[in-house]
Structure formats: C-alpha cells, structure tokens
Amino acid sequence: MTLHRTLAPAALAALLAGPALALSCMAPDAARSYQQADAAEERYIVVHGTLTFDDTRLPKTDLQDQGSIPESTPLPAQLTGMSLSADGFTTPFDKPLTLDVRCFGPWCAGGTSGIEVLGFVELRESGPVLTLDPCSSMTIPDPSEQMLNQVIGCMKGEGCEPVQ
Numbered sequence: 001m002t003l004h005r006t007l008a009p010a011a012l013a014a015l016l017a018g019p020a021l022a023l024s025c026m027a028p029d030a031a032r033s034y035q036q037a038d039a040a041e042e043r044y045i046v047v048h049g050t051l052t053f054d055d056t057r058l059p060k061t062d063l064q065d066q067g068s069i070p071e072s073t074p075l076p077a078q079l080t081g082m083s084l085s086a087d088g089f090t091t092p093f094d095k096p097l098t099l100d101v102r103c104f105g106p107w108c109a110g111g112t113s114g115i116e117v118l119g120f121v122e123l124r125e126s127g128p129v130l131t132l133d134p135c136s137s138m139t140i141p142d143p144s145e146q147m148l149n150q151v152i153g154c155m156k157g158e159g160c161e162p163v164q
Contacts, residue, residue, distance in 0.1 A: 025135035030147035032162035033120050033138055034154040043123040046151055048089045048143065049081015051117045051130070053099050059108045069108065073101040079119060079130060088152045095128060097121065102133035109133050111141065118143035118151065 026032075037044035059073045077099035082089035101109050109132040120138040122129045131138045140147060154160035 027163070028136040028140040028147075029162045030118060030140060030143065030150045031154055031160045033118075033140065034151050034160060035162070037120040037138070038154075044120050045093075045123060045128075046084035046155070047079055047081055047093045047117075047119045047121050048084075048148060049079050049093060049117065049119070051077060051079050051099070051111070051115055051119065051139075052113045053077035053111075055111060055113045058101055058110060059103055061103075061106050061108050069103045069106060071103055073103075075099040075101055077130065079117075079121065079128075084151060084155050086155060088155075089148065097128040097130050098126075100129050100131045102131060104134050107134040115141050116143070117141055118147060 034046065037046070053075050057073075057075050059070055061069070075098070076096060078094075078096050080094045083091045083093040085091050103109070111132060118140040119130045122131070122138075133139075150160070
C-alpha cells in the first residue's frame with residue numbers, strides 16, 4: 001500500500017509535466033457567450049464588425065518551450081461595425097480597443113486582421129477590451145446569420161439557450 005502512495009504522485013507529476021496533446025474546446029456558441037457576458041460583474045457590449053490589428057504581433061505557439069508563451073498579450077486593434085441594441089445591431093461602433101490575445105498553455109489564439117467577428121467587448125475604465133482566445137469564447141470569427149439572430153433574441157429576452 002505504501003508503494004502505491006509513493007508511485008501515484010510520481011506518476012501524476014510525470015503526466016502533468018509532459019506536453020498536452022490536444023486542446024478541447026466547445027464549439028463557439030453565441031448564446032453561451034452572451035450568457036457569460038450577461039452574468040459577469042464586468043460590463044460588456046456586443047459588436048458585430050470587422051476587427052483590424054497587426055496580426056504579425058500575435059504570440060506564437062512553441063511546444064518545445066511552453067514556459068516562454070505569455071498567458072496574455074495586449075495588442076492595439078480597431079473594431080468597426082454595429083453594436084447590439086434592443087432593435088438588433090443598429091448602433092454604429094467604430095473604436096480603437098485593446099485586443100487581449102490569450103494562450104492556454106501552448107495553444108494561442110490566432111486570427112487574421114480584417115476578419116468579421118461577433119465580439120463581446122468588455123468596457124473597462126482604461127478603454128474597451130476584446131478577448132481573443134483559442135476557444136473563441138468571447139470573440140467568434142465569421143459568425144453565421146443564425147448566431148447573430150440568436151444574440152438579438154437573447155437581447156430581446158427571447159430564447160437564449162446554448163446549442164450544446
């Protein structure tokens with residue numbers, strides 16, 4: 001029995017020290033993101049538009065040196081489009097913001113400047129912030145018409161159930 005107690009922590013430590021092989025994310029879900037933003041203490045607005053930034057400054061994945069990958073990389077960006085109101089995406093939005101690019105271990109958010117997004121923009125005292133993570137939690141690239149309509153329904157208090 002004491003042998004198993006000694007080996008189990010050592011085996012667990014060995015497993016945790018090795019590189020993970022895959023990142024498991026749920027598919028982007030506009031209703032789930034809306035609910036997360038709505039339940040948060042922070043204030044958010046929902047914007048559908050074009051995100052522009054210097055995509056050469058995105059952090060790079062390095063499986064050989066995972067400790068060198070920052071958890072968060074702030075980048076200046078511009079989001080131009082329409083923000084959500086009770087009537088839909090009707091309020092013009094054209095603002096500079098901070099793009100908070102996140103890495104989950106060795107997996108970092110990617111993206112291309114000029115892409116269309118459905119973004120849940122956090123309103124901070126320092127200015128608006130849009131989080132870009134590997135699982136598209138708060139920034140959904142190339143949103144479908146169904147996703148946009150779902151968020152409008154959430155805003156109107158209609159059905160707002162995540163797909164999964």
